[in-house]
Amino acid sequence: MKYELPTLDYEYNALEPHIDEQTMKIHHQKHHNAYLEKFKAAVKGTVLDGKPVEEILSNPDTIPAEIKTAVINNGGGYANHNMFWKMMSPDGGGEPSGKLAEEIKRVFGSFDAMKELFNKAAVTRFGSGWAWLGLDEQGKLHVGSTANQDSPLSKGHIPLLCLDVWEHSYYLKYQNKRPDYIEAFWNVVNWKEVEKRFEEAK
Numbered sequence: 334m335k336y337e338l339p340t341l342d343y344e345y346n347a348l349e350p351h352i353d354e355q356t357m358k359i360h361h362q363k364h365h366n367a368y369l370e371k372f373k374a375a376v377k378g379t380v381l382d383g384k385p386v387e388e389i390l391s392n393p394d395t396i397p398a399e400i401k402t403a404v405i406n407n408g409g410g411y412a413n414h415n416m417f418w419k420m421m422s423p424d425g426g427g428e429p430s431g432k433l434a435e436e437i438k439r440v441f442g443s444f445d446a447m448k449e450l451f452n453k454a455a456v457t458r459f460g461s462g463w464a465w466l467g468l469d470e471q472g473k474l475h476v477g478s479t480a481n482q483d484s485p486l487s488k489g490h491i492p493l494l495c496l497d498v499w500e501h502s503y504y505l506k507y508q509n510k511r512p513d514y515i516e517a518f519w520n521v522v523n524w525k526e527v528e529k530r531f532e533e534a535k
């Protein structure tokens with residue numbers, strides 16, 4: 334398969350005022366694209382070239398040692414951002430419905446309890462990384478975070494919802510106020526996409 338920068342399903346300014354246009358543009362065209370190009374350069378001419386990036390990250394032990402760090406960092410950055418743009422929509426926000434809503438209630442007690450855990454994971458992730466809602470290796474709903482561009486796939490998890498908490502994802506608008514950015518994110522969460530991922534994972 335070819336590795337390409339995905340086009341977004343919405344305009345760069347579509348998530349305003351929650352996520353600003355300039356951040357979206359730089360984040361997608363510069364940051365995401367840089368991960369893609371470095372990932373392509375790392376796998377070029379190796380046994381991994383052409384394999385789906387998710388498959389590569391799901392099998393970290395099969396990554397040749399000499400390119401492992403580059404693939405984990407840049408393949409992770411490529412895959413995480415591919416997913417992140419899908420997590421957001423101008424028609425997003427609110428709460429999930431259907432089976433996902435039921436499962437969140439069963440596992441965490443309530444939607445708000447899950448949200449609180451997710452916010453805590455996002456705020457307390459030291460330095461750069463991601464907050465996640467996903468299925469753990471036992472298939473149970475789980476909230477957590479990863480450092481840098483580490484993918485939950487590499488520990489056998491299935492990611493359902495993700496939030497980028499690298500400074501490049503919020504600094505232009507929110508500066509040092511990461512909690513404000515996290516709170517704003519909930520207004521644009523594309524629950525339809527998260528529900529679809531949950532159904533497919535089950």
Ligand code: MN3
Nearest residue numbers: 364497499502
């Ligand atoms: Mn980012």
